[in-house]
Amino acid sequence: GENVEQHPSTLSVQEGDSAVIKCTYSDSASNYFPWYKQELGKGPQLIIDIRSNVGEKKDQRIAVTLNKTAKHFSLHITETQPEDSAVYFCAASFSGSARQLTFGSGTQLTVLP
Amino acid sequence: GAVVSQHPSWVICKSGTSVKIECRSLDFQATTMFWYRQFPKQSLMLMATSNEGSKATYEQGVEKDKFLINHASLTLSTLTVTSAHPEDSSFYICSARDFRQGRTGELFFGEGSRLTVL
Numbered sequence: 012g013e014n015v016e017q018h019p020s021t022l023s024v025q026e027g028d029s030a031v032i033k034c035t036y037s038d039s040a041s042n043y044f045p046w047y048k049q050e051l052g053k054g055p056q057l058i059i060d061i062r063s064n065v066g067e068k069k070d071q072r073i074a075v076t077l078n079k080t081a082k083h084f085s086l087h088i089t090e091t092q093p094e095d096s097a098v099y100f101c102a103a104s105f106s107g108s109a110r111q112l113t114f115g116s117g118t119q120l121t122v123l124p
Numbered sequence: 125g126a127v128v129s130q131h132p133s134w135v136i137c138k139s140g141t142s143v144k145i146e147c148r149s150l151d152f153q154a155t156t157m158f159w160y161r162q163f164p165k166q167s168l169m170l171m172a173t174s175n176e177g178s179k180a181t182y183e184q185g186v187e188k189d190k191f192l193i194n195h196a197s198l199t200l201s202t203l204t205v206t207s208a209h210p211e212d213s214s215f216y217i218c219s220a221r222d223f224r225q226g227r228t229g230e231l232f233f234g235e236g237s238r239l240t241v242l
Binding site for chain 1: 130158165166167170217229230231232233236238
């Protein structure tokens with residue numbers, strides 16, 4: 012089955028700096044890679060996703076890149092703000108499967124004011 | 125994005141009692157919903173896949189008699205923790221995939237339900 016590794020487990024940045032979180036996956040058949048933000052005591056919120064037919068996707072301050080050859084994908088947050096502080100999870104799946112996403116272990120991002 | 129709602133958001137119960145958690149897809153129909161359990165500072169652990177009109181599919185190691193799942197309609201799945209014990213205390217989260225026209229099955233989560241068993 013799929014295995015997703017996520018790094019780092021914790022990340023602290025100064026407000027205004029950029030943050031990068033990286034994930035690797037094992038199953039070359041995976042073609043859908045979402046990122047979720049989870050605030051304390053709440054359910055995960057989908058913030059951006061990418062499919063294997065593109066290499067990069069951007070939505071305002073958030074971007075995701077995908078390297079299919081190396082089987083890794085990354086989340087980039089620019090101009091970080093304190094409200095970006097949360098746990099971020101990456102995930103991977105084969106979109107044609109009814110099976111669930113395989114999640115990474117999560118990254119606690121802290122944006123220092 | 126799509127809206128998935130859970131209720132209650134938190135519940136405290138005595139050991140030995142049963143607790144029901146509801147998961148609703150508010151603006152779309154979901155033939156399949158998923159239930160997760162999350163321990164503090166850990167990732168999401170898939171417990172079971174809830175299938176509308178049929179039996180749920182449980183992940184290895186999850187007791188189906190302990191965690192009863194019912195998916196009686198296209199917008200509602202329920203998780204019942206039976207004879208709850210303190211070790212069942214956790215954060216339970218449901219999710220559903222949005223396959224409406226123009227969407228591609230993105231997974232949306234409910235707000236989560238914090239269960240504390242005394």
